[in-house]
C-alpha cells in the first residue's frame with residue numbers, strides 16, 4: 001500500500017535513474033526546445049521500458065509499474081526537471097487502460113506487449129471536422145459486412161499520426177439511436193487500403209497534427225473493442241481515468257525555472273531582467289499560483305489514495321494547470337524581447353548549421369507560446385471543463 | 397478618401413494567397429504590390445509636404461496603417477516611410493533628401509538600423525561606435541533585428557560618437573549604402589511576416605557627409621520617430637484586431653456544436669462582448685496618440701507609452717481569445733486568423749513592450765509632476 005512507500009526514497013531513485021540513463025543528447029534537445037524525432041521518442045521509451053518504468057499507469061500484471069498516483073506525480077516532476085521527453089500518451093496512457101478494462105484477452109495479448117516494446121505507435125482518432133467539443137455527433141461510419149466492418153469518414157487533429165501505424169477510433173455503428181448509444185471503439189491498422197493521412201500545419205509552422213481519411217477501409221471484427229455501440233462508455237472511462245497528472249505541474253515548474261534563468265541573463269535598462277520590478281512581480285505571481293496548484297494537485301492525489309475517484313477535480317486541475325502553463329509561455333516570450341521575432345525554423349533541428357539569431361534560448365520561445373495555445377483547446381476545452389464544474393459541483 | 401481607396405484596393409488584391417506570395421518572394425515583399433501602393437500615393441501620404449509628401453501627420457499614419465493591418469500587409473511601409481525615410485525627411489540636407497523621391501515612388505528601399513543585441517527596448521542604448529579618422533568616419537558594432545535590412549539599398553544607422561552606452565547625448569545617425577565594404581548582413585524571416593536581419597559593421601568607412609543631422613544630437617529625432625512608429629504599429633494592430641474579430645464572429649455564427657451555432661453559448665457571447673469593448677479602447681488609444689504626435693514632447697511621449705501599453709494588452713487578448721474561440725481551426729497555419737493572431741502578439745516585441753511602456757509612462761508622468 002502507498003503508506004509503506006517511502007516517497008523520498010522513490011524520488012531519489014527516479015532522480016538517480018534519470019541522471020544515469022537519460023541520454024544527454026536527448027535532454028539537451030528538450031531543454032533547448034529542438035524538434036523531437038520519432039526515433040528520439042522511441043529511444044527514450046525503450047530505456048524506460050528496460051527499467052520497467054514505461055507504463056506508469058498500468059497495473060503490474062500487464063507489465064506496468066503499479067505505481068500510486070503520488071509516485072506518478074513524483075516521476076513526472078523529476079522527468080520534467082531533468083528535461084526528459086514526455087511519454088507519448090496514446091498507446092500507454094490512453095489505449096492501454098481501455099484494453100485492460102474492456103478489451104478481449106486476445107486483444108490484450110496482441111497489443112499490450114507491442115505498446116511496451118515500441119512495435120506499435122498509436123494515435124487517437126476521436127475528433128472530426130464536425131465533432132469537436134460535441135464529440136458524440138461524430139459521423140465516421142462503420143458498417144458490418146461479414147467478418148469485417150467497412151469504415152468511411154474522416155478524423156482530424158490526429159496528433160503525431162504521421163508516426164503511427166495504428167489508430168484507435170470512435171466510429172458510428174448505429175444511426176437510429178441517440179448519438180452516444182451508436183458509437184463503437186475500434187482499432188484500425190493504418191496500413192489498411194483506404195487510409196490516407198495528410199498533415200496540418202499549426203501556428204508554429206510545425207505539422208504535429210493530421211487529417212486521417214477512411215475510404216471503404218475493411219477492419220476485421222476482432223478489432224472491435226468490447227461490445228458494439230458501447231464505445232462512448234469506454235471513451236468516457238478514458239477521459240475520467242485517473243487524470244491526476246492533467247495539471248502538468250511538472251511542466252509548469254520546469255517552465256518557470258527556464259524563464260527565471262532567461263530573466264537572469266537578459267538585460268533591461270542595464271540590469272538583469274529578473275531584477276526589473278514589473279517582471280519580477282509577474283514571475284512571483286505565477287510562482288505563487290504554482291505553489292498553490294501543486295498542493296491542490298497533491299490534495300487530489302491524496303483523495304485518490306483514500307479511494308475516491310477523481311472526477312470533477314480533474315477539470316479543475318486541467319483549467320488551472322493549462323492556464324498557468326500558458327502564462328509561463330507568455331512570460332518566456334516577453335522575457336527575450338526583440339529576439340522573439342526571428343524565426344529560423346532550421347535552427348530547431350538537431351545539429352543544424354543554422355545558428356540561432358539571438359541568444360540560443362530565444363530561438364523556440366515564440367513558436368512554443370503559439371503552440372501551447374492548444375493546451376486550453378484540447379483534452380476537453382477549458383470552456384467545456386468549466387461547464388462540467390458548474391453542472392457537477394455547483395449543481396447549476 | 398485615401399482610406400476608402402486603400403481599403404478597396406487591399407480588399408481586391410491582398411488576399412491570404414497574396415500575402416503568402418509576398419512572403420515567399422525575396423525579402424518577403426511583392427515588388428508589384430509595393431509599386432501599386434506607391435502609385436496609390438500611400439507612401440506619399442506618410443511624408444511631410446516639405447519633402448514632397450502629402451501629409452505625414454498623426455491621422456495620416458493612423459488611417460493608412462489601420463488599413464494595412466486590416467488586410468495583413470507585410471510589405472515594409474513602416475521601415476521605409478516612418479522610420480528611415482522619416483529620419484531623412486526630418487534631418488537630411490537637400491542632397492540627402494534627394495533619395496526620398498525614389499522611395500516615395502517605390503524605387504528605393506530603406507531601413508533603420510538602431511536596435512542592438514543588448515539594447516532590448518532602450519532607445520538610448522547604442523554601443524555601435526563611430527569615430528572620425530582623417531577624411532571620414534569609421535563605424536564598428538552590431539545591429540539587431542533590423543526589419544527590411546536586407547532589402548534596403550540605403551541604411552540609416554545609429555552610432556555613438558560620444559558618451560556612455562546608454563546616454564541620450566552622443567548618438568549620431570549615418571546614411572550608409574547597403575553594399576559598403578565591412579557591412580555584412582544575415583537575413584531571416586520574422587515569425588509574424590516579413591524579413592529582418594542582423595548587421596555587422598566592421599570598420600565601415602563613410603565620408604563626413606554621411607552624417608544625418610548634427611553629430612551627437614540624434615536622440616530627439618529618434619524618439620519622435622519611434623512615437624510615430626508606435627502610432628503606426630498600434631493602428632496596424634487595431635486593423636488586425638478588427639479582422640480577427642470579424643473572422644471570429646463569422647465563425648461563431650456558422651460553427652455548430654451541440655445542435656446550435658457556438659455563438660449561441662452565452663459564455664462565448666460575453667467574451668466577444670468584452671473583446672469588442674477592448675477593441676474600442678484600442679481605437680481610442682490610437683486616436684489619442686495620433687492627436688498627440690504634433691504636441692510638445694512630454695504630451696507626445698506620454699501618449700505614445702500609454703497607447704503602446706494598451707495595444708500590447710489588447711492585442712494579446714484579442715489574439716488569444718480569437719484562437720481559443722475557434723478551437724482547433726484557430727491553431728492552423730492555413731486559416732486566415734493565423735497571420736493576424738501572430739502579428740497581434742508580436743507587435744508587443746517592437747518599439748517597447750507592455751511593461752516597458754508601463755514603466756515609461758510612470759516615469760514620464762512623475763517627471764511632469
Ligand SMILES: Cc1cc2nc3c(=O)[nH]c(=O)nc-3n(C[C@H](O)[C@H](O)[C@H](O)COP(=O)(O)OP(=O)(O)OC[C@H]3O[C@@H](n4cnc5c(N)ncnc54)[C@H](O)[C@@H]3O)c2cc1C
Pocket residue numbers: 123124125126127129131132133134156157158159160209374377378379380381382383384387651653654658661663664720721722723724725727
Ligand atoms: C494541437 C491539437 C492536438 C489535438 N490532438 C487530438 C488527437 O490526437 N486526437 C483527437 O481525437 N483530437 C485531438 N484534438 C482535437 C481536440 O480534442 C478538439 O480540438 C477539441 O475537442 C475542441 O474541438 P474543436 O476544435 O472542434 O472546437 P469546437 O468544439 O468547435 O469549439 C470551438 C469553441 O467553442 C467552445 N465551445 C464549444 N462548445 C461549447 C459549449 N457548449 N459552451 C461553451 N463553449 C463551447 C469551445 O470551447 C471552443 O472555444 C487536438 C486538437 C489540437 C488543437
